[in-house]
Amino acid sequence: MALDDLFQPLTVRSLTVPNRFAMAPMTRQASPGGVPGRDVAEYYRRRAAGGVGLIITEGVRLPDPAAGFPASVPTIAGDEVLSGWTRVVDSVHAEGATIAAQLWHQGVERRDDDGVEPVGPSGIDGHGEPRGRALRTAELAEVAQLYATSAATARDLGFDAVEIHGAHGYLLDEFFWERTNRRTDGYGGSLAARTRFPAEVVAAVRAAVGPDYPIIFRFSQWKGTDYAASIAEDPTQLQELLTPLVDAGVDALHPSTRRHYAPGFPDHDSELSLAGWTKKVTGLPVIAVGSVGLETEFRSEKRGEVIAPAPVDRLVQQFDAGEFDVVAIGRALLADPTWVNRLRRDELDGFGGYDAAAALSKLA
Numbered sequence: 001m002a003l004d005d006l007f008q009p010l011t012v013r014s015l016t017v018p019n020r021f022a023m024a025p026m027t028r029q030a031s032p033g034g035v036p037g038r039d040v041a042e043y044y045r046r047r048a049a050g051g052v053g054l055i056i057t058e059g060v061r062l063p064d065p066a067a068g069f070p071a072s073v074p075t076i077a078g079d080e081v082l083s084g085w086t087r088v089v090d091s092v093h094a095e096g097a098t099i100a101a102q103l104w105h106q107g108v109e110r111r112d113d114d115g116v117e118p119v120g121p122s123g124i125d126g127h128g129e130p131r132g133r134a135l136r137t138a139e140l141a142e143v144a145q146l147y148a149t150s151a152a153t154a155r156d157l158g159f160d161a162v163e164i165h166g167a168h169g170y171l172l173d174e175f176f177w178e179r180t181n182r183r184t185d186g187y188g189g190s191l192a193a194r195t196r197f198p199a200e201v202v203a204a205v206r207a208a209v210g211p212d213y214p215i216i217f218r219f220s221q222w223k224g225t226d227y228a229a230s231i232a233e234d235p236t237q238l239q240e241l242l243t244p245l246v247d248a249g250v251d252a253l254h255p256s257t258r259r260h261y262a263p264g265f266p267d268h269d270s271e272l273s274l275a276g277w278t279k280k281v282t283g284l285p286v287i288a289v290g291s292v293g294l295e296t297e298f299r300s301e302k303r304g305e306v307i308a309p310a311p312v313d314r315l316v317q318q319f320d321a322g323e324f325d326v327v328a329i330g331r332a333l334l335a336d337p338t339w340v341n342r343l344r345r346d347e348l349d350g351f352g353g354y355d356a357a358a359a360l361s362k363l364a
């Protein structure tokens, strides 16, 4: 098994990714007034030129005041915003890469510095504390429609796919998670009920984009407020969680993990990653992610701590075992836009690890 196999194309509906490397979605807050400028287009173009086959944009705020904060997170409505995205899409395509827009509603995790009240399934945040308000049942279809019209806009702009952000404790994940979903109207309670609204969002998006346009869905066990959280305790629950999404029209799944090599359910298999389990229980193409090419932590109290990077060999081994189809790279690509080409040319030193902390502050 050689690294070369990761440089073979993959087709999912109308999307053909030229290789198996994606740029992970990363919020940069560098789009004043929600408008992605020339610097943002250039930032993505550099990663495309550096060998990435699929760019997944930073989370894009749905065009509703409650959906996101701050204003420097790009949105997807208005002439100036849309021409900004056209420039981004054209720049990435000119380098031979593809690009998906990540659609984001922050739910009750939305900051409210501007006085806009956050909304979520129950008005309860990731710590289990009251925050914002619960969406009324009648409002849910409107929120699903926001995703749908934004997805159709992305398609019309030339994006090759959309990714629905259902991870990390934001709106759709708040529906999945028992801690944040206390609803009694058929959208909370059992796992099937908690999956219902995210599946309705997928169905609305599918209806808006047509049968051949690829829909990626990102989910996670961990939350921004709780790294140890989980929404599926075992492979059976994972299947129960994902099947309604697949039935509603998802084409590829993107389980967000902090370490690509960590076992998804250690009690059931000492090695198989969450990506591997996701493929196993759905049969769909899967994007793996988490700490590829990294040497140090960057968050909070762990900042700078060495995390013993897994060699790229481990990644290749997982690919060979059929655990994933595409791997997303986040922080290593902030640190070095040419990381994929350097990997291909065998020019990475040692494990190819980077301290990405320094790269986070600038849009380079």
Ligand SMILES: Cc1cc2nc3c(=O)[nH]c(=O)nc-3n(C[C@H](O)[C@H](O)[C@H](O)COP(=O)(O)O)c2cc1C
Pocket (backbone or CB within 6 Å): 024, 025, 026, 027, 028, 058, 059, 102, 165, 167, 168, 218, 256, 257, 258, 289, 290, 291, 292, 294, 328, 329, 330, 331, 332, 360
């Ligand atoms: C600065 C930064 C911003 C991020 N923003 C998003 C985001 O907008 N949407 C999302 O789904 N994940 C976001 N993430 C998570 C990344 O997509 C990725 O899953 C994570 O960084 C792990 O991959 P890595 O170890 O290769 O960096 C962000 C991560 C970083 C470092």
